[in-house]
Amino acid sequence: MNFFSNLLDETHLALRENCARFAQKEIAPHAFEWEEAGIFPQELYTKAAQAGVLGVGFPEAVGGVGGGPLHAIMSIEGGMRGGSTGVSIGLGSLAIALPPLVHSKNTDLIERFVRPTLEGKKIAALAVTEPGAGSDVAGIRTRAERHGDHYKVNGSKLFITSGTRADFLTTLVRTSDDPHAGLSFLMIEKNMPGVAVSRSLKKTGWWASDTAELSFNNVQVPIQNLVGKEGTGFQTVMLNFQMERLALAAYGCATAQIALEESERYARERKAFGKPLSGFQVTRHKLAEMGTRVLAATTLTYQVAARMEQKENVMKEVAMAKNFAAETAISVTHDAVQIFGGMGYMRETLVERLSRDARILSIGGGTHEIMNEIIGKCME
Numbered sequence: 578m579n580f581f582s583n584l585l586d587e588t589h590l591a592l593r594e595n596c597a598r599f600a601q602k603e604i605a606p607h608a609f610e611w612e613e614a615g616i617f618p619q620e621l622y623t624k625a626a627q628a629g630v631l632g633v634g635f636p637e638a639v640g641g642v643g644g645g646p647l648h649a650i651m652s653i654e655g656g657m658r659g660g661s662t663g664v665s666i667g668l669g670s671l672a673i674a675l676p677p678l679v680h681s682k683n684t685d686l687i688e689r690f691v692r693p694t695l696e697g698k699k700i701a702a703l704a705v706t707e708p709g710a711g712s713d714v715a716g717i718r719t720r721a722e723r724h725g726d727h728y729k730v731n732g733s734k735l736f737i738t739s740g741t742r743a744d745f746l747t748t749l750v751r752t753s754d755d756p757h758a759g760l761s762f763l764m765i766e767k768n769m770p771g772v773a774v775s776r777s778l779k780k781t782g783w784w785a786s787d788t789a790e791l792s793f794n795n796v797q798v799p800i801q802n803l804v805g806k807e808g809t810g811f812q813t814v815m816l817n818f819q820m821e822r823l824a825l826a827a828y829g830c831a832t833a834q835i836a837l838e839e840s841e842r843y844a845r846e847r848k849a850f851g852k853p854l855s856g857f858q859v860t861r862h863k864l865a866e867m868g869t870r871v872l873a874a875t876t877l878t879y880q881v882a883a884r885m886e887q888k889e890n891v892m893k894e895v896a897m898a899k900n901f902a903a904e905t906a907i908s909v910t911h912d913a914v915q916i917f918g919g920m921g922y923m924r925e926t927l928v929e930r931l932s933r934d935a936r937i938l939s940i941g942g943g944t945h946e947i948m949n950e951i952i953g954k955c956m957e
Contacts, residue, residue: 580872581875581876581879584647584879584880584883585647585651585879588644588648589647589648589651590651592633592644592648592651592652592655593651593652593654593655594655595628595629595630595655596630596633596651596652596654596655596656596658597654597655597656597658598655599624599625599628599630599655599656600655600656600657600658600659600660600665601658601659603621603624603625603628603659604617604621604656604659604660604661604664605658605659605660608659608660608661608664608785609924609925611661611663611664611785612661612663612784612785612930613784613924614785615779615784615785615787616785616787617661617663617664617667617785619700619742621664621668622668622697622698622700623696623697623698624697625668625697626695626696626697626698627697629642630652630655630656630668631668631671631694631695631697632695633648633649633651633652634646634648634649634652634672634820635675635679635691635695636679639679639687639691639692639695640691640692640695640696641695645882645885645886646820646823646882646883646885646886647879647882647883647886649672649820649823649824649827649882650823650824650827650878650879650882653665653669653824653827653828653831654827654830654831654834656668656669657828657831657832657835658835660835660927660930661785661930662782662783662786662828662832662930662931662934663782663783663784663785663786663934664785664786665828666738666783666786666828667738667739667785667786667787669824670700670701670702670703670738670739670743670786671694671695671700671701672820672821672824673703673738673817673820673821673824674694674701674702674703674739674743674746674747675690675691675694675695675701675747676816676817676820677747677762677804677805677813677814677817678690678691678747678764678804679691680805680813680816681804681805683804683805685801686764686802686804689764690745690764699744699745700739700742700743700744701739701743701744701745701747702737702738702739702740702743702745702746702747703737703738703746703747703817704734704737704740704746704747704748704749704765704791705717705734705748705749705814706734706735706736706737707719707732707733707734707735708733708735708790711736711944712943712944712947714749714760714811714814714815715756715757715760715811716756717749717750717751717760718732718751719731719732719733719734719748719749719750719751719793720732720750720751720752721750721751721752721761721763721798722752723752723800724797726799726800727797727798727799727800728750728752728763728797728798728800728802728803729795729796729797729798730748730750730763730765730771730793730795730796730797730798731793731794731795731796732750732792732793733775733790733791733792733793734746734748734790734791734793735790735791736778736788736790737788737789737790737791738786738787738788739786739787740774740787740788740789740790740791741774741777741787741788741789742787743767744766744767744768745764745765745766745767746764746765746766746767746772746791747762747764747804748762748763748764748765748793749761749762749810749814750762750763750810752807752808752810753807753808755808757811758808758811759808760808760810760811760814761803761804761805761806761807761808761809761810762803762804762805762809762810762813762814763798763802763803763804764798764802764804765793765796765798765802766802769796769797769798770796770797771793771794771795771796771797772791772792772793772796773791773792773794774789774790774791775789775790775791775792776789776790777789778790780937781933781936781937782930782933782934782935782936782937783934783937784933818942818943819885819891819892819895821942822895822896822898822899822942822943822948823878823881823882823885823895823898823899824942825899825902825903825938825941825942826874826877826878826881826895826898826899826901826902826903827878827882827902828902828906828938829874829878829899829902829903829905829906829935829938830871830874830875830878830902830905830906832906832909832910832931832934832935832938833867833870833871833874833902833905833906833908833909833910833935834871834875835927835931836867836906836909836910836912836913836928836931836932837864837867837868837871837909837913839913839917839927839928839931840864840867840912840913840916840917840928841855841864843916843917843920844860844864844916854916860916863912863915863916864916866912867908867909867912867913870905870908870909871905871909873901873905874898874901874902874905874906877894877897877898877901877902878898878902880894881894881895881897881898892951892955893951893952893955893956896943896948896949896951896952896955897948897952899938899942899943899948900939900945900948900949900952902938903935903938903939903945904939904945906931906935906938907935907936907938907939910928910931910932910935911932913928913931913932914928914929914932917929
């Protein structure tokens with residue numbers, strides 16, 4: 578039975594099944610190995626593109642396979658069946674790096690960057706966060722100064738997903754001193770002189786997703802690599818945040834759903850004092866509360882996505898969904914580890930990995946506190 582039959586049709590369900598089939602075949606058998614290694618093979622991008630996984634949510638006109646926010650959620654849910662959030666996040670870094678280019682309608686940039694990425698031939702990363710500016714985007718200090726037919730870029734970026742091996746970076750830079758109107762996006766290619774990976778960062782979770790600190794030292798970027806017009810970067814990144822936050826909500830829901838399923842299975846199989854864990858009321862009640870939270874978070878996230886597809890303003894609701902789904906993932910994975918007991922603390926166990934991965938959801942894409950500030954201002 579499809580509980581969300583009013584929102585999900587056959588195309589949504591088929592897409593989720595296709596992504597799950599790909600993940601179970603190409604990711605699941607190697608998830609533990611890739612997590613421990615902190616990286617996954619680069620050829621996985623090409624395989625994902627050939628399977629129709631990479632292009633979800635992007636128009637066919639730019640090389641995507643189409644679909645809206647609900648389809649994007651289905652691809653996340655399916656991809657998470659590979660058992661590694663890190664791999665899913667790594668493959669999915671294009672989902673936040675490419676939209677500014679698509680929205681610009683710049684055919685040159687689309688041909689040079691968007692199409693090859695959706696074909697799995699290039700790796701894309703979004704470079705916004707800096708050592709002194711995260712949720713406070715107006716605090717961006719990486720500067721791009723115009724010199725004739727190019728910009729000279731100096732500065733640094735931090736916590737950049739896919740940053741160690743990305744071929745190009747959709748980079749937010751400061752082109753004037755105005756806190757908001759002085760921001761612009763530039764396409765910076767990794768092989769440009771002056772671009773360097775300062776550090777490959779070690780994280781609590783998402784191990785298989787490479788994360789970098791980057792530096793730019795007098796990098797000369799052609800003016801043709803400007804995305805849209807100068808000064809439109811702030812509006813662009815705010816629009817980008819909406820889909821990123823919805824995606825993080827979807828990751829939270831998927832994380833919690835898988836942790837719930839693993840807990841239900843383990844509670845039936847594991848015996849204590851002569852009977853399965855599911856035979857104890859305390860376990861059944863814990864599972865009941867976990868299931869309730871998962872359904873509530875998923876319902877909210879789906880409803881917000883459906884309203885996004887209708888072009889409604891859901892800034893407040895996206896923030897609510899992200900916060901609630903993140904809290905749900907953290908809570909449910911915590912309970913899952915408790916149900917597993919000692920095995921829940923072992924790295925070989927999926928719920929241990931999910932519990933580590935869940936923690937970033939209330940930080941990435943805007944912290945829990947920033948989301949509450951957005952919600953509060955929208956309620957005034």
